[in-house]
Amino acid sequence: MKISDNMKVNFRAAMVLYIFRIIMASIVILPLFVFITGKFANSTLADKFWPLPQGAAFFELIWQLKELIPFILPLLFVVIVIYFVLSQLINGGIYESINRNESLNVADFISACGRNFLGFIKIALVGIPVYIISALAIDLVGLFIGKIIGLIAGSGAAAIVNYLIVFVSLYGVAGFFAIMRLILTRKNRSSLRFSFTQTRDILNGKARYFIALNGIAGALTLISFVLAGLMITLPYKLSFSSGVMILTLIIQQAAIFWFGFAEIIQIRINSRFIKEADYGTQME
Amino acid sequence: MVNKFWLMKITKNINLLIVIVFSLFINGIVKADEIVLDSICSLNYFIVAELDTSTKTLSGYENIRFINITDGPLDTIILHVYPNLFKKEFVKSEPVSSDTVAESVTNGMIEDTGCLSVSGVIVNGDNQPVPFEDSTLLYIPLNQPIAPGDTAMVSLSFDLNIPKIQLRFGYDDNGNYLFAHWYPTLIGFQKGKPVVFQNGGDVEFFSNFANYEVKLKIPAGFKLSSTAYNKQAVGAIKPDSTAGEMAYYNLSAKRVIDFAFACGVVFECETYIHNDTKIDILYLPENSAKLDLIKGQVNKTLDYFNKLLFAYPYPNLSFVDINPGAGGMELPRMVVMSFDNKHDDDNRDLFNTLVHEIGHQWFYATVATNEYSEPWLDEGITTYLTDRAIAVIATDNAIVDILGIKFSYNDFGVFVSRWSGFLDPLATSSDKFYPENYFVIIYGKTAATLKTLEGVVGTTSFDKALKDFAERYKFQHPDGCDLQSSFEQSLNRDLDWFFDSFIFKTARVDYAIESVKSEKRDSVYVSTVELHRNYDGILPQEVVVSFADGASKSQVWDGVDRYFYLEFSYALPAVSAAIDTGGYYFIDENYANNSIKAVAETGTSFAVASELGFIFQLLLAFAGLL
Numbered sequence: 001m002k003i004s005d006n007m008k009v010n011f012r013a014a015m016v017l018y019i020f021r022i023i024m025a026s027i028v029i030l031p032l033f034v035f036i037t038g039k040f041a042n043s044t045l046a047d048k049f050w051p052l053p054q055g056a057a058f059f060e061l062i063w064q065l066k067e068l069i070p071f072i073l074p075l076l077f078v079v080i081v082i083y084f085v086l087s088q089l090i091n092g093g094i095y096e097s098i099n100r101n102e103s104l105n106v107a108d109f110i111s112a113c114g115r116n117f118l119g120f121i122k123i124a125l126v127g128i129p130v131y132i133i134s135a136l137a138i139d140l141v142g143l144f145i146g147k148i149i150g151l152i153a154g155s156g157a158a159a160i161v162n163y164l165i166v167f168v169s170l171y172g173v174a175g176f177f178a179i180m181r182l183i184l185t186r187k188n189r190s191s192l193r194f195s196f197t198q199t200r201d202i203l204n205g206k207a208r209y210f211i212a213l214n215g216i217a218g219a220l221t222l223i224s225f226v227l228a229g230l231m232i233t234l235p236y237k238l239s240f241s242s243g244v245m246i247l248t249l250i251i252q253q254a255a256i257f258w259f260g261f262a263e264i265i266q267i268r269i270n271s272r273f274i275k276e277a278d279y280g281t282q283m284e
Numbered sequence: 285m286v287n288k289f290w291l292m293k294i295t296k297n298i299n300l301l302i303v304i305v306f307s308l309f310i311n312g313i314v315k316a317d318e319i320v321l322d323s324i325c326s327l328n329y330f331i332v333a334e335l336d337t338s339t340k341t342l343s344g345y346e347n348i349r350f351i352n353i354t355d356g357p358l359d360t361i362i363l364h365v366y367p368n369l370f371k372k373e374f375v376k377s378e379p380v381s382s383d384t385v386a387e388s389v390t391n392g393m394i395e396d397t398g399c400l401s402v403s404g405v406i407v408n409g410d411n412q413p414v415p416f417e418d419s420t421l422l423y424i425p426l427n428q429p430i431a432p433g434d435t436a437m438v439s440l441s442f443d444l445n446i447p448k449i450q451l452r453f454g455y456d457d458n459g460n461y462l463f464a465h466w467y468p469t470l471i472g473f474q475k476g477k478p479v480v481f482q483n484g485g486d487v488e489f490f491s492n493f494a495n496y497e498v499k500l501k502i503p504a505g506f507k508l509s510s511t512a513y514n515k516q517a518v519g520a521i522k523p524d525s526t527a528g529e530m531a532y533y534n535l536s537a538k539r540v541i542d543f544a545f546a547c548g549v550v551f552e553c554e555t556y557i558h559n560d561t562k563i564d565i566l567y568l569p570e571n572s573a574k575l576d577l578i579k580g581q582v583n584k585t586l587d588y589f590n591k592l593l594f595a596y597p598y599p600n601l602s603f604v605d606i607n608p609g610a611g612g613m614e615l616p617r618m619v620v621m622s623f624d625n626k627h628d629d630d631n632r633d634l635f636n637t638l639v640h641e642i643g644h645q646w647f648y649a650t651v652a653t654n655e656y657s658e659p660w661l662d663e664g665i666t667t668y669l670t671d672r673a674i675a676v677i678a679t680d681n682a683i684v685d686i687l688g689i690k691f692s693y694n695d696f697g698v699f700v701s702r703w704s705g706f707l708d709p710l711a712t713s714s715d716k717f718y719p720e721n722y723f724v725i726i727y728g729k730t731a732a733t734l735k736t737l738e739g740v741v742g743t744t745s746f747d748k749a750l751k752d753f754a755e756r757y758k759f760q761h762p763d764g765c766d767l768q769s770s771f772e773q774s775l776n777r778d779l780d781w782f783f784d785s786f787i788f789k790t791a792r793v794d795y796a797i798e799s800v801k802s803e804k805r806d807s808v809y810v811s812t813v814e815l816h817r818n819y820d821g822i823l824p825q826e827v828v829v830s831f832a833d834g835a836s837k838s839q840v841w842d843g844v845d846r847y848f849y850l851e852f853s854y855a856l857p858a859v860s861a862a863i864d865t866g867g868y869y870f871i872d873e874n875y876a877n878n879s880i881k882a883v884a885e886t887g888t889s890f891a892v893a894s895e896l897g898f899i900f901q902l903l904l905a906f907a908g909l910l
Contacts, residue, residue: 059691225902252898256901
């Protein structure tokens with residue numbers, strides 16, 4: 001079966017995100033790995049880390065890791081700041097690629113990154129407090145509705161409903177910012193006000209449609225989230241043989257990749273709103 | 285102003301008159317009931333008290349009869365008036381380590397305040413003493429000193445303003461009351477010396493064994509549970525008589541270090557007999573579903589301690605469902621704790637608290653160490669025993685289970701004692717601890733140290749020594765030196781090195797295996813283990829070397845040298861070497877270097893790092909939404 005051009009673009013964009021994120025994560029993971037290996041590779045105490053590091057072994061791990069705190073905390077801070085900046089930079093290229101529906105060459109990609117960077121940074125800076133407030137409010141609503149569902153259908157159903165509400169709603173917020181970015185990418189402008197008002201106009205009367213579509217993206221990510229949760233706990237309940245370990249790693253990384261892929265799908269979904277609004281002919 | 289003066293004088297004289305009459309009356313009763321001042325109980329209380337719930341006060345009269353057990357004459361009688369800690373104008377004359385309650389009162393953080401005022405003091409018929417108060421102590425200078433061995437009789441009246449419940453004492457939002465150390469209490473004497481201290485809030489108490497006769501008048505609708513043996517066989521505790529809206533209880537308790545009681549209108553009561561011990565459970569109706577669980581745990585815990593130490597020596601034990609302002613609170617023949625465990629789905633916290641507080645009925649209520657000057661003895665030993673008991677009673681000894689990662693009492697002890705456990709010895713007086721170290725050391729580090737001692741002498745020997753100590757000092761007030769000498773006597777070995785290093789001083793321990801190397805000599809492999817002692821603390825070490833075929837060999841190193849080599853001969857090279865394989869040396873500060881593999885394995889370390897890394901990757905992915 002021939003993979004469509006759309007999917008090729010999506011896949012490549014997701015791969016760019018994945019590689020970027022794993023590089024950033026490795027900056028923290030690698031020192032952690034070197035440290036833990038240095039402390040425990042020779043010790044039979046490490047045998048007690050599996051299937052779960054119980055009591056004393058766990059505390060010993062935490063106790064030893066405390067030596068790393070003065071180093072790892074500043075490193076984490078630096079990585080997060082760099083990640084934030086680079087993320088906005090790379091997003092410029094990814095959004096441009098989806099807008100044009102073609103995989104950009106390196107020069108075009110870098111050019112798109114630079115062109116959109118300022119506008120994307122502005123959107124992200126506005127997005128941080130909006131996300132925080134939204135997440136808190138949505139979580140409260142989710143908990144409340146989850147409680148009611150829990151009374152009727154049990155705690156399992158309550159958790160599912162709670163997570164669904166949180167993901168669908170948060171992805172609604174993310175979708176709004178995605179459209180703002182897409183508009184900036186198309187019009188090659190960095191005005192936050194311009195991007196916001198155009199997004200609002202495009203979505204006028206389409207709120208339900210918009211939330212439903214972004215909810216799909218949220219639900220797709222939820223799959224990744226659940227998979228990730230299982231991967232954190234399930235291996236401990238199985239053996240930690242090298243086979244299971246490798247399999248776990250593969251599934252973990254697949255979950256991370258899927259997370260990014262769902263993000264690209266969401267951008268793609270939201271690009272349709274612009275097309276439907278015949279945006280190109282209305283603007284400038 | 286003048287009127288007030290005369291009013292005060294008249295009130296004082298009336299109080300004095302009542303106390304004189306009361307004193308004469310009590311003398312008759314005491315003789316009639318043959319309350320004996322024996323070698324254990326050289327102290328006798330007779331108290332008449334009435335609870336007024338409308339004013340939240342308790343007023344009464346008290347008669348204290350005691351023998352001067354010191355070597356010299358007593359020219360001042362000192363009484364604890366603990367509730368004065370809750371006075372708004374509380375001013376301490378000397379530093380106390382834990383001033384949280386006092387500070388809360390001063391800062392107005394505690395809504396209600398309480399105090400215990402004393403009047404009409406008569407000593408041996410002399411109504412001239414002029415007592416003076418110093419915070420939570422009341423000094424009564426005597427015109428006629430009490431000679432050693434002589435008996436003294438103190439009569440007085442008291443008025444208690446009851447505060448909102450804090451640390452053993454007060455009323456709660458349900459309108460239930462808890463009373464411990466609620467009356468003027470004679471200071472304790474240990475080894476013939478008076479033990480004088482202020483109530484610092486968090487610090488513990490000390491008093492001598494006494495016989496109590498208490499006549500209580502409380503509202504008729506109240507349920508009551510107390511230190512006293514409930515005379516009714518099994519069933520709800522009933523008053524001896526009622527008059528109108530008030531109920532009268534005649535209560536007595538012998539050989540106890542305090543007389544506590546709890547009462548309230550919303551309580552339900554359940555009583556039953558377990559192994560000749562009458563169990564009273566005073567519980568809130570909403571917690572009735574937990575009764576069977578609680579009874580099961582109580583029975584198993586009593587059985588465990590009865591077997592490990594000695595048979596519970598009292599005829600009754602009460603459990604009261606009231607939040608004492610701490611997780612749980614031990615009182616003589618009484619355990620006070622909230623049965624409400626909404627955030628404790630698997631009842632771990634409920635059970636662990638029960639086990640801990642029941643354990644105190646041995647190490648606090650019966651082997652009554654000085655909680656003020658050596659708090660490690662009762663709390664530390666009980667914390668250590670809690671872990672031991674839970675391991676037997678429960679399916680596992682975890683007090684916390686987070687996503688399947690389980691932590692025991694002792695795990696916490698090890699962890700917290702590593703953070704700040706080196707500034708004070710275990711045997712530190714409660715008012716002398718470095719800030720925040722009090723709980724860390726007397727609970728956590730003491731339990732860790734006792735576990736280490738168990739590892740040094742062996743579990744069977746340790747249990748025998750502990751049992752001997754408990755039986756030897758039943759109804760006495762031993763100190764840390766007594767514990768050491770008792771252990772040495774039971775085990776027939778010198779333990780001065782251990783107590784001196786780890787209990788009376790702050791020696792630190794870290795033993796490490798630096799390497800294990802094997803080389804073939806003739807037909808066998810000789811594996812050499814290099815050991816290091818990194819700190820000043822010395823512990824003997826059993827070094828175990830494992831071989832590829834699953835066999836193992838061990839040798840004991842006295843642990844004295846700073847570095848040492850041990851050789852093991854076997855047909856195969858060593859694959860690993862380890863010390864403390866039983867996991868007893870909880871005070872060793874680094875477990876990671878207690879073992880070594882001949883060939884390093886990075887698999888598990890990689891797994892840990894990758895799990896942490898995966899969580900970080902997920903966070904980054906979420907952040908990507910921005």
